[in-house]
Amino acid sequence: MENDFDSKQMYSYQKLKIDLNDVKKQFPDQVELITIGSSVEGRDLYALRIGSGKKAVLCHGAHHAREWMTTRLIVDFINHLLTDCSWPWLSIREDWLTDITFWFIPMVNPDGVTLVQGGINDLSNRKELIDWNNNSTDFTGWKANSRGVDLNRQYPADWESIQADPGQPSSSHYKGSHPLSEPETQAIYQFVKQYHFDCAIAYHSSGEEIFWRYTLPDDLVDQHRPLAERLAEVTRYRLIEPEGTPSGGGFTDWFLTQFQKPAFTIEIAPSIGPRPVPDHLYKQIFQANELVLYTIASYLID
Template sequence: MMKFNPDRTYSFECLKDDLSYLATQYVNEVRLETIGYSVAKREILAVKIGTGEKIILCHGAHHAREWMTTTLLVDFIFRILQDNSWPWLTIRKDWLKLVSFWFIPMVNPDGVTLAQEGLNSFDNAETLLKWNKGSTDFTGWKANNRGVDLNRQYPTDWKSIDGSPSTPSSSHFKGYKPLSEPEVQAVYHFVKKRNIDVAIAYHSSGEEIFWRYRLNEEIAEKQLRPLAEALADTTGYRLINPSDNPSGGGFTDWFLTTYKKPSFTIEIAPSVGPQPVPLHLYKQIFQANELVLYTIAEHLIRKRMDN
């Protein structure tokens, strides 16, 4: 049995190797799918574990430099399949007939590759260099390889996101129209086809949880707050109340507004500035997030019994 190794720069190649290994090793437990392709034709991979009708979706690395969120999600997948300690064994033995987990560990494989390996594997290197203001250091890159910020691409309130920068950039460029990027289209269509009950968008950094966007008080308080507080308790992260004028275009903004079901942006790690989260912080990040899936699954199962 191969154990997961989180202690490395977790690349798209690592992801492909690990997920193929799991799909072969756990034929009956793991479903591996390609749900789309990035601009540079890297696979956007999704994994399903469980057969329950309640569906929990977790994705990571919309933002390139935030690739430690991929490490965390693949660690979760290995734990569900292999770890015999609590809470993982409880999930595996008792709950996978009641809930299903879908993981999309790396939404932005081109951006992650660029942030980790630099220009070498890109045929638009010259343009990328220009968008990176002439610097060959891409470690702080957030966008995809067309310079679009994938978490400013969802249709909810897209028009009102402030338009700067107005051209491709390492971060914050919202694109010329919503859903223009294939990575976001893949996630969008994936979600539309399924009846997802809770969606988690992993980002870094700030140790914060975004949970309500512009939803009105009644929906937010009744339907979202209990789970939001449970997640804040278990992670130790702060719940963020929306500012008066939150900017839209993010996955969670779209999911909350469209489906009115719980969705959270979880920002792992203390603020580290415009760079990847240093590897030495992984252990504390894993510990803070270890009960996130358990907490969500328990919430859904309890709700089901109440109904």
């Protein structure tokens, strides 16, 4: 199968590592860079903070391996926040950095991303991976981590009743043997528990949609709706109103249930099937999402 993403444009784990360390070097007083854990194969899970305000926002990407364009988007956010005075940010108010704290986790699933981009050579359990991938060495459609667990079906929110689970390691949809069985989700869970976040954004990449309700009770739906509608307006993505009983286990499902604070799963690209988002869509994706953090920040510090 021909890949229609340009390998020169791939946003890899190695590139992320270099870029985040460069940012830290360039802006030592404005950012904090930490690792909140490591993946199954020992790759670092990086978190980067900008700002030190009371209101805290979490923004993460690439829970799903093939959706690594979300990592590129988040690193672009970081660079714009720090370097681009023409970004709408600075017009919120001059001291916005003292009002808002942003934590970014650009790549939750570095093993999976590495597998999608470079094939099995950089992974240790090659035989199992090929087996779980229906005996194929084409991993461009892979979503799970390196143990075949779908990291966005791992969170303790109605995990028991998750639908359409293959019951064994797979390129997608396997929820694992128990909630938070994987080091990647365990790290996110612990990090979020120790923090007080006022809002969370989970970036994914299929459908140009925003998930925001899960099973929230009506009074909270009413509370969160104005922000959800503002995000839909700036991105021009569709707000999803749940039909029937939504299947749980996602980060946003858990965050909403656990903290009752607004959380959004934002799907940045049109539905393009099981493959990475093609490069040529990046520009329009960046433009659609450029106002997302600004919108949340101005909402929280209003």
